[in-house]
Amino acid sequence: MDPDSLDLLDPVGGEGALIGYGRVSTKGQLLDRQIAALKTAGCQRIFCDKKSGKNAEREQLKKALDYLRPSDTLVVPSLDRLGRSIQDLISIAGGLRQEGIGFRSLHESLDTTTPGGRLVFHVFAALAEFIRELIVQGTHEGLAAARARGERLGRPPAMTGEQIVHARSMLANPEASVSSIAKLLGVSRTTLYKYVPELRTGRASLTAVGNPREIYD
Known part of the structure; x- marks a missing residue:
């Protein structure tokens, strides 16, 4: 088997502590259900943010990532609780893997500490890259078509x-x-x-x- 294929299915983490992370968008929302699910999953410590996923300053997520050690596993109730976008999600999970830390999402049953979970996550990453390339290609084609029609591109002039x-x-x-x-x-x-x-x-x-x-x- 190709060495890259072996790495693709190679699980990471899962032998250390389970560390949970939950998030709600506003202070008025409750974290009780997420915390209960994380405790049921066996998380020894749980970090929670009450901020929109679009907010880059998620202090508790930063603390959770700093707290994790090699062989630990980060557990979230669902994928949308962790990443602001699929690219953000893949970036975080990729960083965890480089540190020898696993990642689990309870709702999606995604677990990078298992070969199947690793494979599914690579499929997600490949799909995200494919979509990004389609968007870039579509943008370039649209600009080329606009130029062919003689349309002015970019910001309109400040004065007519x-x-x-x-x-x-x-x-x-x-x-x-x-x-x-x-x-x-x-x-x-x-x-x-x-x-x-x-x-x-x-x-x-x-x-x-x-x-x-x-x-x-």
């Missing part, structure tokens, strides 16, 4: 050609300040200087500039 025309016409009035014109057009002074660069050399040069639509459209 019509606004630039108005700005130059108003700047011809010596009583109009740059700040007041910028405020009237709904842009900053910096933006106005960027789209009407002649301002930096004085208003007199404005009369020598051609049609701004030809420059900025």
